[in-house]
Amino acid sequence: MNKQPQSKIFNRILSELREYRFSILISVVCALFTVYLTLLIPILTGRAVDCIVAKENVDFDKLIYILQLMVVTVVATFFTQWIMNRVNNRITYSVTKNLRDRAFAKLQHAKLSDIDSHPHGDFVSRIVSDADTFADGLLMGFTQVFTGVLTIIGTIYFMITISLKIALIVIIATPVSLLIAKFISEKTYKFFGTQAKLRGQETSYIEEIIVNKNIVRNMDYEDDALENFGSMNNDLADASMKATFYSSIVNPSTRLVNNLIYAAVGVFGAVMVTTGGITVGGLASFLSYASTYAKPFNEISGVITEFQNALACASRLFEVIDADVELDEGVDKLIEPRGSIEFKNVCFSYDKSKKLIENLNIKVEPGQKVAIVGPTGAGKSTIINLLMRFYDIDLGQILIDGRDIREIPLDDLRSNFGMVLQETWLKNASIKENLKMANPEASDEEIIEAAKASHAHSFIKKMPYGYDTVINAGEGTLSLGQLQLLCITRVMLNIPPMLILDEATSSIDTRTEQRIQSAFNKMMNGRTTFVVAHRLSTIKGADLILFIKDGAIVEQGNHSQLLQKNGFYAKLYRSDFEIN
Known part of the structure; x- marks a missing residue:
């Protein structure tokens, strides 16, 4: 996932807005009317003042007419602004929803190498937190930056029509505010980017500790975890404070410059009133415009800070959307596969600088049961990952x-492989819905038959609503063994031509494992099966046992043959037997 320059991110956001051209046009028209009507109020106020001050007899009819016009203008401004805000909200959250949907969809097809190279909590932070921050910044950009720019242009026009000399004071001093805002915004983008990155890392760490809470407590790791989190939290706080510091000085700095301009306008305007260069009402209108002119600069400077944060978060979100997908060039489907599988001179490494598997050769005949054993990190599960093209x-x-x-x-x-893995996954739904993921057309009778075969039926019956009980795997209502039994049932409900059992009974006690082994044998009958297991008792009946060490096959044969060799497998088998 490569970072992109700020200008490219901004252009990317503009391209995302193209499909909302009509809505943006409505927003622009409403903004024009809102700004125009808002800027009419100072003119009307000045005329009302002149009706009272400039004449000996007050023209009440004209004054009442002006006041009525002001009321109509204020009401009309309310409606145009309401429509503009509603349209802007719809655009902003439609864009954000679209980006979030695309980011999540990309995760479903992204390369596992990209996913595994990032903490999983970082993806959660990008798709949830960063998307929300981007939405906030984009909404502020729509509602304040655009109207602010129109307000600045409009006030310049009206100030020039009242007094060109005083208007020049305001216009000439404007670049000072812009330079201040530009200088600070460059700093804030850097620190907001760091803040978003650290927030993702912290989210990942919290998730890691919660998921492994039992191990953390068993290993008495709470204090170390707290210390690590404290260090990460300090880094995040430091980045946040720096980002907040620079963002907080934008508004006061520009406001200081604008207040000095406002004071200069007041003094110079008062002198012009005494010389007849401008009326009292005209000065009142001009001062109102000068204040209105300064306000967008104060707001825009604050919005720029938020937009810098939004750009940093958008960059992280776009990295997910632009991630490489799995290469899928296949066109011809497998038609009634027999299950013959062969690895020919296969080489693979997660890290290109260090080979994990080199010149691996395996030939499996249809219907054979192949067991893969070996020490941790030898490459057993990697072989399965390669076979499935993960x-x-x-x-x-x-x-x-x-x-x-x-x-x-x-x-x-x-789809031609049925997989039962050590890691269980069940969605938040009823037991029946989870089981029917494998076969949506399965009848209740077929579901019960599969559950009985996997020895899951007995505990399912004891659930509050049986097969209709809604489960949440994260709540701990089911044991790991029960969750794994449900996953086994799911595969049994729609047995494909080939099977992969990767530590499939690791969370099941030995007694239950023995009970379901017969169901496994029935399921594997006539189907090519790969079994990865640490418990050697589960693989004794395999047709072919492969002992993997350092990514290579160092021994192969059946159980009896390997015991006679008295090599790696025999040593592992004896140690496993002694432990059990």
């Missing part, structure tokens, strides 16, 4: 029924 190999080929898996559409490739 990662693409660097060199070599992986073939299914003689066809390179890169020629098979990704969705078709993966």
Whole structure:
């Protein structure tokens, strides 16, 4: 995920607004009317003052007419501003919703290498928090910057019509405010970008500690976790304070300059009144315009600060949207696959500077049960990731029924594998809905039959509403073993031609594991199956056992053959047997 320059981010935002051209046009028209009507009030006020001051007899009819006109103008301004704000809100939150949808959609197809290289909480921060911050900055840009620019142009016009000499004082001093705002905005963008990045890291750390809370407490790691969080929080506070400091001095700085301009206008205007160069009402109108002219600069300077923050957050959001997707060039689907799988001279590494798997060769016949064992970090799960194309190999080929898996559409490739992993995932829905994810057309009888086969039926019946019980995996209402049994049931409900069991019974006690092993054997019968497990008791019946060490196959054969070799597998088997 590459960062983009600020100018490119701004242009990208403009391109995102193109489809809202009609709504923006309505907003522009409303803004024009709002500004014009707002700027009529000082003129009408000045004329009302002249009706009273400049004449011996007050023209009450004219005064009442002016006051009525002012009331109509104020009411009309209210309605045009209300319409403008409503349209701006719709544009802003439609754009934000669209970006958030696209960012989440991209995560579904992004390369796992990109996802795994970032803390998962960072993606949460980008799609949720950064999107909200971007929306706030964009909304302020619509509602204040555009109307502010129109107000500045309008007030300059009206000030020139009243007195060109006094107007020049205001116009000549304007660049000072602009230079101050520009200088500070460059600083704020840098610190707001750092703030957003640190906020994402902190979110990730909080998520990590909460998810692993039991291990944290078991390892007596609370104090260390608190110390690490405190360090991260200090860095975030430091970046936030710097960003806030620079953003907080924009408004006072520009306001100081504008107040000095306002004072100069008042003094010079008063002198002109005494010489007859301007009426009292004209001076009153001009002072009102001078104040109105200064107000947008004060607001815009504050908005620029918020917009800098929005740009920094938009940059992080666009990084997700622009992330590389999985390469899917396959066109021909698998038709009734037999399950022949072959790895030919496969090389792969997560880090290009260090090879993990080199010249791996595996040949699996249809219907064979292949067990993959080896020490942690040897590359067991990596082989599964490559087979499913969660990662693409660097060199070599992986073939299914003689066809390179890169020629098979990704969705078709993966739909031909049933997976039961160590990590369980169930959505917040009823048990029945979760199980029917594998087969939406499954009947209640088929669901119950699959649950009985996986030994999940007994505990499901004890749930408050049976199969209609709504579960939330994050609430801890089900044990890890029960969650894993439901995942196994889900696969059993729609058994595809090939199976992958990656630590599938790791969270199930030995007694339950023995009970469902017969169900597994029935499910695996006639289907090519890859089993990754630490418990060697679960893989003794495999047709082929591969012992992986440092990304290479150092031993292969069936259980009896490998025990006779008295090598790595035999040593691992004996240690596992002794422990159990």
